[in-house]
Each structure stands twice: as C-alpha cells, then as structure tokens.
Amino acid sequence: MKKVALILSGCGVYDGSEIHETTMAMLALSKNEIEYECFAPNIEQYHVINHLNGDVTDEKRNVLVESARIARGDIKDTKELNVVDFAGLLLPGGFGAAKNLSDYAFKSENFTVNEEIANIIRTFHSSKKPIAALCIAPVLIAKVLGAKVTIGNDKTTANIITSVGANHIDKEYHEVSVDEKNLIVTNPCYMLASNIYQVSLGADAAVAAMLGLMKK
Amino acid sequence: MKKVALILSGCGVYDGSEIHETTMAMLALSKNEIEYECFAPNIEQYHVINHLNGDVTDEKRNVLVESARIARGDIKDTKELNVVDFAGLLLPGGFGAAKNLSDYAFKSENFTVNEEIANIIRTFHSSKKPIAALCIAPVLIAKVLGAKVTIGNDKTTANIITSVGANHIDKEYHEVSVDEKNLIVTNPCYMLASNIYQVSLGADAAVAAMLGLMKK
Numbered sequence: 001m002k003k004v005a006l007i008l009s010g011c012g013v014y015d016g017s018e019i020h021e022t023t024m025a026m027l028a029l030s031k032n033e034i035e036y037e038c039f040a041p042n043i044e045q046y047h048v049i050n051h052l053n054g055d056v057t058d059e060k061r062n063v064l065v066e067s068a069r070i071a072r073g074d075i076k077d078t079k080e081l082n083v084v085d086f087a088g089l090l091l092p093g094g095f096g097a098a099k100n101l102s103d104y105a106f107k108s109e110n111f112t113v114n115e116e117i118a119n120i121i122r123t124f125h126s127s128k129k130p131i132a133a134l135c136i137a138p139v140l141i142a143k144v145l146g147a148k149v150t151i152g153n154d155k156t157t158a159n160i161i162t163s164v165g166a167n168h169i170d171k172e173y174h175e176v177s178v179d180e181k182n183l184i185v186t187n188p189c190y191m192l193a194s195n196i197y198q199v200s201l202g203a204d205a206a207v208a209a210m211l212g213l214m215k216k
Numbered sequence: 217m218k219k220v221a222l223i224l225s226g227c228g229v230y231d232g233s234e235i236h237e238t239t240m241a242m243l244a245l246s247k248n249e250i251e252y253e254c255f256a257p258n259i260e261q262y263h264v265i266n267h268l269n270g271d272v273t274d275e276k277r278n279v280l281v282e283s284a285r286i287a288r289g290d291i292k293d294t295k296e297l298n299v300v301d302f303a304g305l306l307l308p309g310g311f312g313a314a315k316n317l318s319d320y321a322f323k324s325e326n327f328t329v330n331e332e333i334a335n336i337i338r339t340f341h342s343s344k345k346p347i348a349a350l351c352i353a354p355v356l357i358a359k360v361l362g363a364k365v366t367i368g369n370d371k372t373t374a375n376i377i378t379s380v381g382a383n384h385i386d387k388e389y390h391e392v393s394v395d396e397k398n399l400i401v402t403n404p405c406y407m408l409a410s411n412i413y414q415v416s417l418g419a420d421a422a423v424a425a426m427l428g429l430m431k432k
Contacts, residue, residue: 011227011235012285019227019286023239023412030413051284052291059275068267069228070235075268196239197246 002087002214004029007078007117008040008067009096013190014049016063018094021134021189022070024200025092028207036090038075040067041116046099046106063100078116083123087214090206093135093189104139111143118144130183130213132206138186145182174201176209185209218303218430220245223294223333224256224283225312229406230265232279234310237350237405238286240416241308244423252306254291256283257332262315262322279316294332303430305340306422309351309405320355327359334360346399346429348422354402361398390417392425401425 006025010016029036040063048059068075091097098105102113113121121144124131133141171177173192176185187206193199222241226232245252256279264275284291307313314321318329329337337360340347349357374386387393389408392401403422409415 013288016285018288019235020239020242020288023236024243026236026412027240027243027416030411031416050281051287051289052281054289065266065268069232071267072229072234072236073267073270195246196242200243200247 001035003035003037003085004088004090004210005081005086006036006038006090006092007101007120008038008063008070008075008092009094009100010040010045010061010063011066011069012049012051013094014051014054015045015047015099016066016094016096017070017092018135018190019070020196020199021094021203022092024196024203025090025134025207027200028203029090032207032211034207034211037086038067038071039078039081040064040075041101041114042077042079043100043114045096063096078120081120083120083127083129086124086129088129088210089120089124089131090210091131091133091137091140093137093191095136097135097137097140102140102143104136111139113140113143121145125182128183130185130210132185132187132210134187134203134206135189135191141184141186145184173198174205176202176205178209178213180213183213185213217251219251219253219301220304220306220426221297221302222252222254222306222308223317223336224254224279224286224291224308225310225316226256226261226277226279227282227285228265228267229310230267230270231261231263231315232282232310232312233286233308234351234406235286236412236415237310237419238308240412240419241306241350241423243416244419245306248423248427250423250427253302254283254287255294255297256280256291257317257330258293258295259316259330261312279312294336297336299336299339299343299345302340302345304346304348304426305336306426307347307349307353307356309353309407311352313351313353313356318356318359320352327355329356329359337361341398344399346401346426348401348403348426350403350419350422351405351407357400357402361400389414390421392418392421394425394429396429399429401429
C-alpha cells in the first residue's frame with residue numbers, strides 16, 4: 001500500500017497551510033486510494049494573523065497544534081517522520097510554508113529552510129521518492145534541491161527561484177511541472193487559481209503526476 | 217446567477233466548522249458554477265480545543281475571525297446576511313454547530329439554537345429557498361423547523377431529533393434525505409464517512425439535491 005507524507009505548516013492561508021490546497025490534496029490522494037499521514041513541526045508559528053482583517057495579533061500558536069485542525073487530530077511531529085514508511089512527500093502551500101517552514105516571506109532570496117524540513121526533503125530526494133509541492137511551497141524545494149519548479153507566472157518569485165540555482169517553469173493552474181530527474185512535481189494552485197474547483201484540478205494533476213513517478 | 221450562503225461556526229472539527237465538510241461543500245458548489253458567500257456569527261467560541269490532544273485550552277477565539285481562515289478572509293458577520301440575495305443556505309457540520317451555533321453538545325434534547333441563526337433558517341424556509349445541512353448541523357434544522365433530517369445511524373441523536381418534533385431518516389454517507397415539502401436536504405458526512413473522498417461524495421449529493429429543489 002502506497003502512503004504519502006503531507007507536511008503542514010499551520011491552519012490558514014496567511015500564517016499557516018492554505019486550507020483549500022491542503023484538503024484538495026487530501027481529496028486527490030483519497031480518490032486514488034492512496035493513504036496519507038500528516039506531519040507538522042512542533043514549533044511556534046512565526047506570528048498569528050487575524051484572517052478577517054489581516055492584522056497581526058499578539059497571540060502565540062503552535063504549528064503542530066494548529067495543523068491538527070486540518071488533520072482532524074490525526075497528525076504527528078515531523079521528528080517522527082520516517083521516510084522509509086512513505087512512497088512520496090507532498091507540501092501544500094499557504095504562507096505557513098514561507099513563514100514557519102522557511103523564512104522566505106521575510107528574507108526573499110536570502111531565505112533559509114527549517115533544517116528539519118530541509119532534511120526530510122533531502123532524504124525523500126536521495127531515496128528516489130517523488131516530492132510534490134503546491135503554490136509557494138516549491139520555493140523550499142528550489143532552495144534545498146535546486147530543482148525545476150513552477151510558481152505560476154509571478155516574475156519576482158521566478159527571479160528568486162533562478163537566483164537560488166533552480167529553474168522556473170511557467171504553468172497554468174491545472175498544469176504541473178515535472179522534473180523527471182529529481183522526481184519533483186509542482187503546481188501553482190492559488191498562485192493562479194481563482195476558485196476552489198480550479199485548486200482541486202491543480203491538486204488532482206499534481207497527485208496524478210506524483211503517482212506516475214512512483215511507478216517508475 | 218444563483219448564490220448560496222454558507223454559515224460557518226469556527227475552524228476545526230472539535231470547536232468549529234469541520235474543515236473537510238466545509239471545503240467539500242465549497243468544491244461541490246464551485247464545480248456546479250454556483251457562487252457562495254460565507255458568513256459566521258461575531259461571537260466568542262464556546263471554548264477552544266487543542267486538536268492535537270483534545271484538551272480544552274484557556275484561549276479565547278472569535279467564531280467569525282476563526283471561520284475566516286476557511287474562507288480565506290472572504291466572510292461576513294451573519295448580521296449582514298440578507299436572504300433575498302441568496303437562492304439557498306448550506307450549513308456544514310463540526311462541533312461548532314453544536315457548541316457555537318447552538319448548545320446541543322451540552323444540553324442534549326433541551327438545546328436551543330442561537331437566535332440569529334434560527335431567524336436565518338426560518339427566513340430561508342418561509343422564502344421557499346432550500347436549506348442543506350451536513351453531519352450534526354441537521355439538528356439545528358430539526359429544532360427550528362421540525363423537518364425531516366438525516367443524522368447517519370446514531371440512535372441517541374435520532375431519538376433526540378424525534379423528541380424535538382422532527383423525523384429522523386437513516387441514510388448512508390453518499391446519500392441525502394430530501395424533505396420536498398420543507399425544501400431541506402441533509403447528509404451525514406463524517407457521521408458515517410471514513411475518509412475525505414466519502415465526505416466529498418456526500419457534499420456532492422447534498423449540493424445536487426439542493427440545486428434540484430432550486431429549480432422547482
């Protein structure tokens with residue numbers, strides 16, 4: 001039985017995992033009868049955003065505890081992620097990837113990736129197991145592996161991806177970029193999608209491409 | 217253009233809207249090219265549950281502010297919900313329906329529904345516009361309207377539904393109960409579903425039945 005590891009980064013587009021992208025990825029896996037297990041780092045969120053008005057609040061929240069909301073409690077610390085148990089890795093988007101799993105949102109081309117997450121990405125890569133990343137999450141893959149990724153058609157991000165030694169490929173919301181050599185699948189999701197149905201088409205395409213790479 | 221109002225009750229199965237049911241309902245509407253607008257009451261949550269370990273925390277969170285996470289910020293206070301703007305109403309499940317929109321989780325058969333929410337339900341009903349409710353949310357409809365609802369096959373809840381003057385209909389996760397007279401569509405979702413794909417089939421069926429009632 002093939003199983004995919006999902007790495008979440010909180011719960012909500014502005015300070016965590018983008019909820020629609022995460023659930024559409026879960027749905028795409030579930031439809032294909034692929035089991036998934038959710039993980040998140042047991043660290044404090046960079047900050048908490050009031051999603052109604054966009055303000056930064058003075059609250060403190062934990063990435064693993066908030067990610068558990070999307071996972072209905074069925075989630076583990078990324079420290080417990082054993083790559084041998086999984087056939088692939090999937091990272092949904094949301095600012096959590098750029099604020100909690102890395103500091104991309106604040107440091108632009110000088111950003112770094114959380115070392116625990118970087119190690120997981122490296123181990124999946126060296127184990128020749130495919131990695132799918134949605135929306136902004138491809139920047140983490142670009143930084144850690146220098147692989148081809150897609151980031152929609154945002155020129156600033158595209159330039160940064162090039163600057164960290166990776167290639168940027170223009171794709172539409174329902175299309176994926178596949179790096180066959182590095183087994184990387186990327187899709188822009190809400191970078192380009194204008195509704196949840198379009199996000200589901202992107203997640204479906206990413207999961208289909210990931211399954212294709214697993215068979216090789 | 218037909219538009220549906222969604223009423224959320226927070227963000228997370230144990231103290232708010234069940235995230236998978238909410239996003240699968242959004243997807244079902246979006247796939248059918250039906251616009252939706254999200255609403256939630258501007259009230260404090262009954263409590264905040266740590267979704268990792270199930271503990272009640274000492275945090276305070278607001279139902280509207282947390283619901284905004286699922287809605288990506290695109291949400292309004294239920295006070296602003298004008299029934300004339302909508303062709304139907306949809307209530308996803310999650311304990312938020314039983315803790316924030318009503319006190320069903322605490323008072324069992326003696327529960328009451330938040331007056332604002334009860335008024336919205338009554339107005340959609342008297343305007344002959346269909347109402348769909350998923351998972352535990354049908355108890356609110358049962359209480360306010362005394363209509364036929366489905367709640368999976370949980371006997372305790374079924375008995376309470378009968379005790380408030382409504383009828384309980386057994387249905388499977390992919391089936392809906394349709395009360396043609398009262399224009400009520402209900403589906404058990406995670407009362408019976410064992411994965412997110414099964415939830416999506418329930419949400420698809422509920423939205424399809426709702427659209428059928430809109431045409432009458």
